[in-house]
Amino acid sequence: MKILNFGSCNIDCVYSVENIVRPGETVPAFGLEHFAGGKGLNQSIALARAGAQVFHAGCIGSDGQMLRKLLQDSGVNLKYLKTVDRNTGQAVIQVDSHGENSILLYGGANFAVTRDYIDEVLADFSAGDFLLIQNEISQLPYLIEKAYAAGMRVIFNPSPFQQSLGDIDLNKISYLILNEIEAAGFSGLSAPEEFVIWSRLNYPNLRVILTLGKNGSIYFDGNARIEQSAFCVKAVDTTAAGDTFTGYFAAGITGGKSVERSLCLASCAAAIAVSKKGAAPSVPSINEVEKRLETMLPYECSGTEQKKRTVKAYFENHLSDASLGGLAAQLGYCPSYTGRWLKNNIGASFSELLLSARCRMLAAELEDTELCVSELIARTGYNNESFIRKAFYREYGCTPLEYRKRKQGEKYDK
Numbered sequence: 001m002k003i004l005n006f007g008s009c010n011i012d013c014v015y016s017v018e019n020i021v022r023p024g025e026t027v028p029a030f031g032l033e034h035f036a037g038g039k040g041l042n043q044s045i046a047l048a049r050a051g052a053q054v055f056h057a058g059c060i061g062s063d064g065q066m067l068r069k070l071l072q073d074s075g076v077n078l079k080y081l082k083t084v085d086r087n088t089g090q091a092v093i094q095v096d097s098h099g100e101n102s103i104l105l106y107g108g109a110n111f112a113v114t115r116d117y118i119d120e121v122l123a124d125f126s127a128g129d130f131l132l133i134q135n136e137i138s139q140l141p142y143l144i145e146k147a148y149a150a151g152m153r154v155i156f157n158p159s160p161f162q163q164s165l166g167d168i169d170l171n172k173i174s175y176l177i178l179n180e181i182e183a184a185g186f187s188g189l190s191a192p193e194e195f196v197i198w199s200r201l202n203y204p205n206l207r208v209i210l211t212l213g214k215n216g217s218i219y220f221d222g223n224a225r226i227e228q229s230a231f232c233v234k235a236v237d238t239t240a241a242g243d244t245f246t247g248y249f250a251a252g253i254t255g256g257k258s259v260e261r262s263l264c265l266a267s268c269a270a271a272i273a274v275s276k277k278g279a280a281p282s283v284p285s286i287n288e289v290e291k292r293l294e295t296m297l298p299y300e301c302s303g304t305e306q307k308k309r310t311v312k313a314y315f316e317n318h319l320s321d322a323s324l325g326g327l328a329a330q331l332g333y334c335p336s337y338t339g340r341w342l343k344n345n346i347g348a349s350f351s352e353l354l355l356s357a358r359c360r361m362l363a364a365e366l367e368d369t370e371l372c373v374s375e376l377i378a379r380t381g382y383n384n385e386s387f388i389r390k391a392f393y394r395e396y397g398c399t400p401l402e403y404r405k406r407k408q409g410e411k412y413d414k
């Protein structure tokens, strides 16, 4: 399995000005700095620093050799990077004395990506390989069609969003990673929860990762939903947050990590990037991320997160006397709204959640005690033994006894 990032490389020219220039005006700039940029380049660097082996394809001009060196030094494989007879893509950025900016983006060599070049590169990749793309190069629809036809799994970060992206068939995408603005661009809906519904209705097989800045991120597909908080840092420069997140998430998923773990690493890496100045230089290494994860705290939970914790704690403490009315009182809702709230925010009904809490308790006790299964089932507060046994089988894929044996075997192996 190989990973190819087909994306942009830019030189960011950052001019410091008192006030951003207006039409017809000439203003002096009192500083000029050059940085490596482009979403493609940033994401390849994030993938490499996350420990993935990534091939970067895309075009630069002969003036872009510093970008080649940076990618190389970061461990990106440049076998497919092409130097063409055009200027390297450039972002001309004015930053005023209040930190406001204005950006002029010149695609340059990023728009020298041709169908022939795409064919040439993709010829080396096959079914099951991953293709990561953003929206800063030419021939994007063709690239998606070809990769999909070859059986590659496409991870799409539709950034920056343009209306023309609405023509792309998202059924050909395996993972869509996008922020709120891009989500609104596709769906025309501004609330994240509305986008979740829209996406599930229109693309039930799509796996979506919606990033919400300081409010964290949500993974969802047709069935599952996983939420990840952002980590608490002092924000210095949010430029590369999305790119660091995307690169780390892609590295996690392509490396066989679970969605939960990939989200957690991506969120931590993005928080570290936000706490430092610059784009590519602020992308941390996997060692730094793993170390910081031990001490970093998630942002104070949002209202929804807090309520989800209340729900979890309620079921754990009321296994034998849980009632919808009791939970509603804790949440401060009426019972009928509580039922709807659980469905919308946790994706399960009151009785499903209670049953799953009972199975969790049974699993924990099977592992920690030697008591017989019937006695443990009675402790869950529900006396229909065969019902609990069936539910347990559905949740854990084995009988309670098999579960105990497996856990004991694992302990013994250690």
Ligand code: ADP
Pocket (backbone or CB within 6 Å): 159, 179, 180, 210, 211, 212, 213, 214, 215, 216, 217, 229, 230, 231, 232, 233, 235, 238, 239, 240, 241, 242, 243, 245, 266, 267, 268, 270, 271, 274
């Ligand atoms: P983009 O940079 O593409 O607009 P977001 O702003 O949604 O994307 O940020 C992507 C991810 O970066 C978030 O899901 C979060 O994990 C992290 N992040 C963004 N801003 C912050 C912040 N101020 N503090 C901590 N983490 C942040």
